[in-house]
Amino acid sequence: MSKGTWTAVRALIVETGFSRGALAAVRSLAAAGWEVGVGAPTGAGLASSSRFRRRRHLVPAAHEDRDAFLAAVRRAVRDHRYDVVFGAGEAEVLALSLLRDEVGAIVPHAGHRQVVRAIDKQELSEAAGSVGFLTARALDPSALAGERPPLVVKSRLHAHPERPGAPPRIDTLVVSGAEAARRRVDEVRRLGGEPRVEEFHEGRLMAYSAVTAPGGRVVCDCMQVASRIWPPGAGASCRAETVRVDAAISDRAARLLAALGWFGLAQLQFVVPEDGRPRLIDLNGRFYGSMALATAAGANLPAAWAALAVGHDVPPTRARPGVRYHWLEGDLRRAAVERRSGLLLDLAGTLRYAVGAVHSTLSLRDPAPALARIRASLTRSRRG
DSSP states (O other): OOOOOOOOOEEEEEOSSOOHHHHHHHHHHHHTTOEEEEEESSSOSHHHHOTTOOEEEEOOOTTTOHHHHHHHHHHHHHHHTOSEEEESSHHHHHHHHHTGGGTSSBOOSSOHHHHHHHHOHHHHHHHHHHTTOEEOOEEOTTOOTTOOSOEEEEESSSOOTTSTTOOSOOOOEEESSHHHHHHHHHHHHHTTOOEEEEEOOOSEEEEEEEEEOTTSOEEEEEEEEEEEEESTTTOEEEEEEEEOOOHHHHHHHHHHHHHTTOOEEEEEEEEEOTTOOOEEEEEEOSOOTTTHHHHHTTOOHHHHHHHHHTTOOOOOEEOOTTOEEEOHHHHHHHHHHHOTTOHHHHHHHHHHHHTTOEESSOOTTSOHHHHHHHHHHHHHHHHO
């Protein structure tokens, strides 16, 4: 990622269609002056519908046909002279990282081995321990009888683009006991993943997001704490707020990312139990669902990443505390299940929280993605 004489203004984002992170990246890059294209299997997704998207390309899913995926990306890069190509999901990140020499544009990651190591749950846990982060205790999948529920079952890698027919993502689930954990372990193996079982820690979901230059130097960061998540137990933030960056966490994070040989955007997720000691549970090396919050709080993570990738100097930037985020759809689904203080009160509180918050999809300046999401939901309901 050496410096050059680039005057880069074009970025291509490839995704599967309804990534909230991809939509946030389109809006954030466009706000910083980048011309953004979106590649997806159809043109009906969130990012593809955005008014800030300049071009739309049909790009087959990386997990379904890697050769067709690469050919479509190469064609888009050649025809429209994209400078940087981002993958919005883990399958796209892994495929682009592996095939970077054939893409024809910058793939803004460290080497493929470094990417795999950082997002491999087991290797991440080992590296995290070396810099002082606490992690959840790993359990032997074949000896769970004496473990207290609930338990967490993950795949070491969420996606496996080198394996034909692998799903785009293998979700982490919280299960109720040893027998349920064994069933989920078998499911993960059938999906082509390598299962990892961990003890479950109940607590607040916290995230530290940073863009790093080579060597682990952080140029842009943000810390947020969630007050509601969906699905419960092992879900994503549906209500969150930026907080002051904890120096102890940011220092350890910089050391961890340097040890992993990381470059670019990384979101480190933590659960904070009652003892107040954060446990690192995941690293997202891609655009993530609540990323609009960081941009609204003054830390445009996608733009900082893109600028670094083409060799531009990036002044240090940190998100300001006190900015609120809302994923309305996820929070409504949560309220329907959790019913805190009763269904009607929870739904009313959800709608009140929406006022004044930055949203992952809803935007008066860019309403088409929300309409696309509603259309997709109605279509799915009719089919159901």
